[in-house]
Amino acid sequence: MFRVFSLVIAAGLVLACLTAYVLENYTVQPALNREPHPRDGQPPYPGRGTDNLFWFLQVSDLHISRFVDPQRTPDFKTFCTETIDVIKPAIVFVTGDLTDAKTKNRIGSVQHEIEWQTYHTILKQSRVLEKTKWIDIKGNHDAFNIKSLDSINNYYRKYSAHRQDGSFHYLHQTHFGNYSFICVDATLSPGPKRPLNFFGVLQQNKMCELSKLASETVNSNQTIWLGHYTTSTIISASPGMQQLMSSAIAYLCGHLHTLGGLMPVLHSRNTEGTLELELGDWMDNRKYRLLAFDHDLFSFVDLNLNKWPAVLITNPKSALYSSPGHEPLGKIKHSTHIRVLVFSPSQITSVLISIDGITIGSAVHIDGPFFSITWRPEDYREGMHYIEVRAEDTVGRTTVKGHDFAVEEMRLLPFDLVASFILLTRHYFMAKVIFILVFLANICLIIAVRFQRKPQLKESPSAFTLMLFSFHVLCKTNMFYYPVLLFTCYVAVGPWFVGEVIDGHFGACFVFGVVVDGYFLEGSLTFIFGIFQLTFFNIPLMGYLSWCLLLRCRGFCFWTHAKYTGWLRTVPMHIFIMALFLWQLYSCYMLLLTYGTAAFFLSPVRTWSVPLALVLVYKAWALDYSSIRTFKAEMKNCPYS
Numbered sequence: 161m162f163r164v165f166s167l168v169i170a171a172g173l174v175l176a177c178l179t180a181y182v183l184e185n186y187t188v189q190p191a192l193n194r195e196p197h198p199r200d201g202q203p204p205y206p207g208r209g210t211d212n213l214f215w216f217l218q219v220s221d222l223h224i225s226r227f228v229d230p231q232r233t234p235d236f237k238t239f240c241t242e243t244i245d246v247i248k249p250a251i252v253f254v255t256g257d258l259t260d261a262k263t264k265n266r267i268g269s270v271q272h273e274i275e276w277q278t279y280h281t282i283l284k285q286s287r288v289l290e291k292t293k294w295i296d297i298k299g300n301h302d303a304f305n306i307k308s309l310d311s312i313n314n315y316y317r318k319y320s321a322h323r324q325d326g327s328f329h330y331l332h333q334t335h336f337g338n339y340s341f342i343c344v345d346a347t348l349s350p351g352p353k354r355p356l357n358f359f360g361v362l363q364q365n366k367m368c369e370l371s372k373l374a375s376e377t378v379n380s381n382q383t384i385w386l387g388h389y390t391t392s393t394i395i396s397a398s399p400g401m402q403q404l405m406s407s408a409i410a411y412l413c414g415h416l417h418t419l420g421g422l423m424p425v426l427h428s429r430n431t432e433g434t435l436e437l438e439l440g441d442w443m444d445n446r447k448y449r450l451l452a453f454d455h456d457l458f459s460f461v462d463l464n465l466n467k468w469p470a471v472l473i474t475n476p477k478s479a480l481y482s483s484p485g486h487e488p489l490g491k492i493k494h495s496t497h498i499r500v501l502v503f504s505p506s507q508i509t510s511v512l513i514s515i516d517g518i519t520i521g522s523a524v525h526i527d528g529p530f531f532s533i534t535w536r537p538e539d540y541r542e543g544m545h546y547i548e549v550r551a552e553d554t555v556g557r558t559t560v561k562g563h564d565f566a567v568e569e570m571r572l573l574p575f576d577l578v579a580s581f582i583l584l585t586r587h588y589f590m591a592k593v594i595f596i597l598v599f600l601a602n603i604c605l606i607i608a609v610r611f612q613r614k615p616q617l618k619e620s621p622s623a624f625t626l627m628l629f630s631f632h633v634l635c636k637t638n639m640f641y642y643p644v645l646l647f648t649c650y651v652a653v654g655p656w657f658v659g660e661v662i663d664g665h666f667g668a669c670f671v672f673g674v675v676v677d678g679y680f681l682e683g684s685l686t687f688i689f690g691i692f693q694l695t696f697f698n699i700p701l702m703g704y705l706s707w708c709l710l711l712r713c714r715g716f717c718f719w720t721h722a723k724y725t726g727w728l729r730t731v732p733m734h735i736f737i738m739a740l741f742l743w744q745l746y747s748c749y750m751l752l753l754t755y756g757t758a759a760f761f762l763s764p765v766r767t768w769s770v771p772l773a774l775v776l777v778y779k780a781w782a783l784d785y786s787s788i789r790t791f792k793a794e795m796k797n798c799p800y801s
Contacts, residue, residue: 305662356669
C-alpha cells in the first residue's frame with residue numbers, strides 16, 4: 161500500500177510541475193521590457209486621409225489537386241480575379257502547399273505536373289501577376305518525392321511565380337518608408353515522401369543566410385517574416401528561428417490547417433514579442449487574410465471567400481495583437497480619426513462605428529475602401545474598450561467586426577493556452593525527449609526485473625503483486641526475455657524499414673532520422689511514431705505475455721483459462737490485443753502504400769514485428785511447464801481470486 165501511495169504522490173508532483181511549466185510558458189505574456197518604438201510619439205499621426213497606409217493579402221495551403229474537390233480550382237480562380245480586383249492589394253503572399261502532390265488513394269506522394277500547370281494557368285489567365293506583386297513560397301507538399309532541387313520534378317522552379325528555391329528578402333518601397341518581408345524556405349532537400357517531411361529543417365548554413373537577410377531590414381519601417389511551417393514544426397540550428405526573427409512584428413504561416421477545424425484560430429506571441437499567426441487553409445476552408453500597415457501599426461483580419469463586406473479596423477488597433485517595441489502604439493493616443501478599410505464588389509452604403517456599445521456615428525468615405533470618422537482618444541485613456549464596426553453594401557450584405565483596444569494601457573492580453581502550446585512548443589524536441597524517456601523506462605524495467613528477486617506471494621496477494629510477479633516470469637524466462645529486450649532496443653537503434661524514400665532512391669528510416677542518397681535528414685515525426693510503437697505495441701505486448709504466463713503458472717492453457725478468469729475479463733483482454741495487432745497490420749499496409757513493396761518486406765519494426773509477436777504469444781500458451789516450474793510451484797498453494 162505504501163508503494164502505491166508513493167507512486168501516486170510522485171505522479172502528482174510531476175503533474176504539478178508540468179502544469180506550472182505550461183501555465184508559465186503559454187499563458188504569462190512576455191514582460192514589457194523592450195524600449196518604446198523609436199517613432200512611438202512622432203508624427204504623422206493617423207488622421208482623416210489615406211496617407212501612410214497600404215494593405216496586402218496572404219493565402220495558404222491551396223492544395224490544387226487533380227483528384228479531389230473539383231471546386232477548389234475554380235474558387236481559386238475567383239480569388240485571383242474577383243477578390244483581387246475588389247481588394248487591390250499591394251502584395252499577395254501564398255505561404256506554401258501550392259499543389260496537393262498526393263496519389264489517388266491520398267496516401268502516396270508524387271509531383272503531378274498537371275496540378276502545377278493548373279496553378280500556373282490560373283495565374284496567367286487571371287493576369288493577377290500584372291495586377292499585384294505575387295509571391296509564392298514553397299511548402300512541404302511542393303517538395304514531396306523530389307531527389308534534389310535540380311530534379312526535373314521540382315516543378316516549383318518551372319510553374320511558380322517566384323521560381324527560385326531558398327529563402328529571400330522582398331522590400332516593399334513606398335513614399336512613406338520601406339517594408340521588409342523575409343520569406344523562409346524550410347523544406348527538405350532531398351524531399352522524401354510523406355509524412356517524413358512534415359517538419360521543416362533550417363540547418364546552420366540556412367540560418368546564416370537568414371541572419372544576413374535579417375540584417376538587411378534594419379532601416380525598414382516594419383519587418384514581417386513568412387513561411388509555410390509554423391516555428392514549432394521547424395528544426396532550426398542555433399540561435400533558433402524565434403530568436404532570429406525577434407525584430408519582426410509578426411511571422412505569417414500556414415501548414416497546420418487549423419488542425420482539421422479543431423483550432424480555427426491559431427495565433428500567439430513568442431517570448432521575443434513577435435506575433436505568430438497561422439492562417440487557416442484554402443484547401444477546405446477557403447480562408448485568406450487581409451493585412452495592413454497604417455502609420456506602421458499592424459492590423460489584420462482572417463476572411464472567407466465571397467464573404468462581403470470585408471472589414472479591417474486599422475486605428476485604433478486590436479489590443480490583443482499589439483506589440484510594444486515593434487510598433488509605434490503611442491500614435492493611437494495622438495490620432496484624430498478612427499480608420500477603417502471596407503471592401504465589397506457592391507457600393508458600401510453605411511459604416512457605423514460604436515465604442516463600448518455607444519454609437520459614435522457613421523464613418524465618412526474618403527477614397528477607395530477607406531473610411532474614417534473623428535474621435536477623441538483622450539476619452540478612452542483608461543482601461544480597455546471595445547470598438548465595433550457595422551458595414552453594409554447596396555445588396556444588403558452586412559458585416560460586423562470589433563475588437564478590444566487601449567489608448568494608454570500597454571498590458572499584453574493572453575492568447576489561447578492550447579494555441580500557444582501548439583505554436584510555441586518545439587514539438588520535435590519534446591517528442592525526442594518523451595521517446596527517450598519511454599524507451600529508457602522500458603529497457604530499465606526489463607533489465608531491473610531480470611536481476612531483481614521475485615516478490616514473495618503471501619495469502620491473497622494484491623493485484624499489483626500478481627502483476628509484478630507475472631512480469632518477473634516474463635523477464636526471467638529466456639525464451640521471452642531476449643526477444644522482448646532486443647526488439648525494444650532495435651526500435652531505438654535499428655532501421656525501421658529500407659525502401660524507396662524517394663522514387664528510384666532507396667533509403668533507411670531510423671527513429672533518429674532518414675538516410676537517403678548520402679544525405680541524413682534529422683528525425684522529427686519519427687520520434688512520434690516511435691512513441692506510438694512502444695506505447696501501443698511493445699509495452700502492451702509485454703503486458704499480454706505476462707498475463708498469459710501468469711495463467712500458465714496457475715496450470716491453465718488457452719482453452720481453459722476463461723473458466724478461471726471469467727469471460728468478462730478474458731474477452732476484453734483478447735479484443736484489446738487483437739486491436740493492437742490490427743493497428744500494427746494497418747501500419748504495415750500504410751507502409752506498403754507509401755514507400756512500396758521493398759519497404760513492406762524490409763521493415764523489422766512494422767512487418768517483421770507481427771510474426772514475432774504471434775510466435776511469442778503462441779509460445780506463451782504452448783510453453784512446456786518445465787520452463788516455469790519454479791514459478792508454478794510457488795503459485796500452486798497461493799489462494800487468490
